[in-house]
Amino acid sequence: MPWNRSHIGGQKPPLKPHEVWSIRTRLQVSGAARDLALFDLAIDSKLRGCDLVAVTVGLSGIVRDRAVIIQRKTGRPVQFEITEQTRVAVGAWIARRHLTERNYLFPSRVRAKPHLSTRQYGRIVDKWVASIGLDPKRYGTHSMRRSKVSQIYKKTGNIRAVQLLLGHTKLESTVRYLGIEVDDALAISEQVEL
Numbered sequence: 001m002p003w004n005r006s007h008i009g010g011q012k013p014p015l016k017p018h019e020v021w022s023i024r025t026r027l028q029v030s031g032a033a034r035d036l037a038l039f040d041l042a043i044d045s046k047l048r049g050c051d052l053v054a055v056t057v058g059l060s061g062i063v064r065d066r067a068v069i070i071q072r073k074t075g076r077p078v079q080f081e082i083t084e085q086t087r088v089a090v091g092a093w094i095a096r097r098h099l100t101e102r103n104y105l106f107p108s109r110v111r112a113k114p115h116l117s118t119r120q121y122g123r124i125v126d127k128w129v130a131s132i133g134l135d136p137k138r139y140g141t142h143s144m145r146r147s148k149v150s151q152i153y154k155k156t157g158n159i160r161a162v163q164l165l166l167g168h169t170k171l172e173s174t175v176r177y178l179g180i181e182v183d184d185a186l187a188i189s190e191q192v193e194l
Contacts, residue, residue: 011179012139014146015129022132024085035124037093038106038116040086042144046165047080048073049118049141055105057094063087071167078167146177153178157188 015023020043027036042052050072058067065087068079082090090105099105104115118141125144126136149162163174 011177012143012146014150015139015143017151019132019134020147023128026131027128033089033093033096034106035128037086037089038121038124039128039144040089041082041105042141043148044082044086045069045080046145046149047071047078048145049121052141053104053106053116053118053121057099057101057103057105063090063094074167074169076167076169078165080165150178 023039024036027039038052041055045052045055045067047055047069048071051069054072055069058064063082063086066079066081068077070077093099094105097103097107099107106116108115108117108120122141125139125141129136129139129143145166149165152165153159153162159171159174159178162178163171166174166177168174168177
């Protein structure tokens with residue numbers, strides 16, 4: 001029997017705004033400081049899982065409103081904003097764990113590993129998604145990456161902005177990533193009158 005028989009292939013859908021709100025509220029109510037910081041930073045940063053789990057605290061331990069990360073997959077820098085609620089959550093997590101600039105933001109509980117693994121991050125995302133009644137097989141770590149950019153695209157139609165936020169070099173990659181179809185293009189076109 002194949003190891004991935006129960007997995008659903010293809011693109012994972014982004015979380016909708018009410019789903020993001022539901023997960024965030026559950027994490028706040030439960031007092032899960034690490035998970036709240038991880039969740040909020042995943043939504044804001046739009047980073048791949050491998051880059052998110054390897055984020056370090058940084059100099060001075062102050063949570064800034066913007067950050068730059070060198071992507072592991074492409075080796076290219078990508079900049080992202082950090083909202084006020086994420087800065088609060090990350091700051092609370094840093095204070096709670098007494099993390100310094102030499103620490104990873106999400107250290108591993110396993111002594112041999114310096115930071116949370118991408119596999120563990122995937123399990124955590126499954127738990128979040130299941131907690132609000134969604135099927136964890138349909139969602140994954142890339143759902144977190146896609147959530148904010150899909151809303152940006154829906155509200156603005158600015159695919160170039162989404163391309164920059166994701167760190168894609170080709171516009172075609174962004175189009176495929178967002179799953180933009182002919183119907184979407186026609187709907188945007190219908191809104192513009194000359």
